[in-house]
Amino acid sequence: MSDLDKEYDGIRYKAKDTPPLIFKALFTVLVIWAVCFMGYYLFSGWSSEGEFAAIKRAKEARLAAEKSKGGQAALPVNEERRSTELLAAGKKEFAERCASCHGPDAKGGIGPDLTKKTYKYGRTAPEVMQTLVEGRPGGMPSFRSELSKDKLEGLVEYVLSL
Known part of the structure; x- marks a missing residue:
């Protein structure tokens, strides 16, 4: 009897060299999702700082437009x-x-x-x-x-x- 085929307390143990198919599928999906996620957020140019700066510029432009119309700009x-x-x-x-x-x-x-x-x-x-x-x-x-x-x-x- 080899080390791979042993029996303990009436339970026959046979070691397998490969994980179950469901684990392989889940791991593959996880790796694909991680690569897509990193690719999008690292290489798309998106950042929360850039989004904040865009919102700030839009607000300043709106306030400048209100001020140029003759009205006083609203206070924050x-x-x-x-x-x-x-x-x-x-x-x-x-x-x-x-x-x-x-x-x-x-x-x-x-x-x-x-x-x-x-x-x-x-x-x-x-x-x-x-x-x-x-x-x-x-x-x-x-x-x-x-x-x-x-x-x-x-x-x-x-x-x-x-």
Whole structure:
């Protein structure tokens, strides 16, 4: 009796040199699928970075088209949320620090009317920020050491929204 044909506890064992046909078929299908998968994803030029860049370019083109039509470009969601938070914080700071001079409705009092279309020292964000940080002669105090950058930005946004 050879090593290949043995009997253990009444069970006859005969070693086969080849795996079952179903395993061969499944392995062959798996290898073919893997080669096709690698060929497609490695050599087709597709990448998630390329897809992201294409989406970003399309969004920028859409925003530029909206801006060129005369409308303001829409803010991204996180910027819009930050803007509304700044506006709310600015309104609160205005009520606490500015309403005593400019009036609760910003129509003026001791200080000038902030609802006008133009200001004496300019009505752009950098000019209003400069006014808040440095103050102005004739009564406008400096808030440089009293307010944080976020509070100043909120106050500027609120004043410009009037």
